[in-house]
Amino acid sequence: MSRSKHLPLTETVYYVLLALTEPAHGYLILQKIEELSRGGVRMAAGTLYGAIDNLLKLGWIGPVSSDDSRRKVYVITDKGMAMLRLDFERMTHMIDTTKQRLDL
Amino acid sequence: MRKYKFFVDLEKEERWLNEMARNGYVLERKSGMGYRFENSPAERAVIRIDYRMFRNGADFEDYRALFEDSGWTHIAGTRRSGAQYFKKSQAQEDEDIFSDVDSKAARYKRLSEMWGSLAASFIPLCAVLIMLGNIDPLALLTPADLYYTPELWEKSGAAFWRAFLFETPFALFRGAVFLALPLMVILSAFFSARAKRQYRNLRV
Numbered sequence A: 001m002s003r004s005k006h007l008p009l010t011e012t013v014y015y016v017l018l019a020l021t022e023p024a025h026g027y028l029i030l031q032k033i034e035e036l037s038r039g040g041v042r043m044a045a046g047t048l049y050g051a052i053d054n055l056l057k058l059g060w061i062g063p064v065s066s067d068d069s070r071r072k073v074y075v076i077t078d079k080g081m082a083m084l085r086l087d088f089e090r091m092t093h094m095i096d097t098t099k100q101r102l103d104l
Numbered sequence B: 001m002r003k004y005k006f007f008v009d010l011e012k013e014e015r016w017l018n019e020m021a022r023n024g025y026v027l028e029r030k031s032g033m034g035y036r037f038e039n040s041p042a043e044r045a046v047i048r049i050d051y052r053m054f055r056n057g058a059d060f061e062d063y064r065a066l067f068e069d070s071g072w073t074h075i076a077g078t079r080r081s082g083a084q085y086f087k088k089s090q091a092q093e094d095e096d097i098f099s100d101v102d103s104k105a106a107r108y109k110r111l112s113e114m115w116g117s118l119a120a121s122f123i124p125l126c127a128v129l130i131m132l133g134n135i136d137p138l139a140l141l142t143p144a145d146l147y148y149t150p151e152l153w154e155k156s157g158a159a160f161w162r163a164f165l166f167e168t169p170f171a172l173f174r175g176a177v178f179l180a181l182p183l184m185v186i187l188s189a190f191f192s193a194r195a196k197r198q199y200r201n202l203r204v
Helices: A011-019 A026-036 A045-058 A078-102 B010-022 B057-069 B101-131 B157-203
Strands: A061-064 A073-076 B002-004 B025-031 B034-039 B046-052 B073-076 B082-088
Touching: A011 A026, A011 A045, A011 A078, A026 A045, A026 B057, A045 A061, A045 A078, A045 B046, A045 B057, A045 B101, A073 A078, B010 B025, B010 B046, B010 B082, B010 B101, B025 B073, B025 B082, B046 B101, B057 B073, B082 B101, B101 B157
Parallel strands: none
Antiparallel strands: A061 A073, B002 B034, B025 B034, B046 B082, B073 B082
16 A cells, blocks of 8 residues: 555644644644644644644645734644644544554 | 854754743844844743745745744744744743654754755865865865976975065965865764754654
């Protein structure tokens, strides 16, 4: 099976994409990730900024217009959504196989 | 309080600034090599340095807003300065602006790329000046070539010494100029390689 060289996604990237299924600015992304991971992932500002910069370059997220003049708002693109799905399927497969093998 | 220091290593600089903060001197402003501290012993501030340049003012504002929303005050750094200084008051000593190893390492990658492009931009400048005969770094190996007085080395006695001593300050200056640009290339390349090594070391 040939796979994208970007897979598997890092936890940081996965959560940023998941958070951006709704438009959000930087700090809101941090809060959403904390909420989505039930407090398990507390991302720092520099790490998130690097991830946003990277995902913009890859075209997996894009800017949307906003009323806030200081804070840019981003949302996931079709390409980003496709990557999120691929990684989700990869993980689902791993979970299913593990369940079978270990009789869980 | 004011202090003057020059750092190439972001980690050493960060360590020094945090040591100063623990002793009650919190970085207030930085311009060039000058660091200005304010005396605020009860602040328990943590200082962190990011390295990043921005294409436009809006990107820089967005970046600063994210850090400020997360509780980090932007102390120093401009859109094109690269180093960005942040502080958080009443913070745990291990509070950081990075929460994973990759992003912490990527800071050195950006630093390395900056030194690399600086070195790369000096090389053509150097080459052109050497080709035009404006600078001649090889003259440093044979210092006599730094003296331009015609037939200086054929003169003798008082006439030689007068001409020699008269031109020596000029020759030294010439040598310094010839050395400056190639030295910039070498230093930039060296700092680039150093930052790259730090990047690699952090990644494993």
